[in-house]
Amino acid sequence: MFSYFETKKRLNMLNYTNFKFCPNCGRETLSILEQNAMVCNSCGLKYFHNTAAAVGGIITTPKGIVLAERACEPSKGMLDIPGGFANYNESLENALRRELFEELHIQITRFRYIASFPNEYTYAGVTYFTIDSMFLVEWDPMFTLTPSDEIARIQFADIKNIDFDKLAFSSTRKLFAYIIENGIIR
Ligand SMILES: [Zn+2]
DSSP: OOOGGGGGSOOOHHHHHOOOSOTTTOOSOEEEEETTEEEETTTOOEEEOOOEEEEEEEEEETTEEEEEEEOSSSSTTSEEOSEEEOOTTOOHHHHHHHHHHHHHOOOOOOEEEEEEEEEEEEETTEEEEEEEEEEEEEOOTTOOOOOOTTEEEEEEEOGGGOOGGGBSOHHHHHHHHHHHHHTSOO
């Protein structure tokens, strides 16, 4: 069940970024301001390690939903759905269109929002807190899935038979549980 206080648990962005020195004045005088914000006690810089927006697309095909085996870290070899971070000045819808084109070379037109799930994504020693907005993408028989270098291979899976231990991210596990619970894909 949803708990407001769950989101308030004691987090410290300096532990997740490993920042030691102020990027403005270079002094080692950073301290935590809020869970996602730091302040430099020398020059007064305030910096927010804000939640990052990301998207994911569940493509429903006659063979099942599309799962991508990750070819890169983090979670190399684990399964994921296609998607990624929203760029600056980009809508979630356009981020989804762009990511699915970049990763699978398909141009999607019909999709709808399902729900969003938080995730933690660690890359090169920095942990990003993301909010992953998930979309259901309608299959078009004209699609030819051509994976990019980021994907080792494509698998098709029955939503009811997915091995949750092989999923790369907790947001995808929560999404699949939500889909099953609400009968979104049958
Ligand atoms: Zn400073």
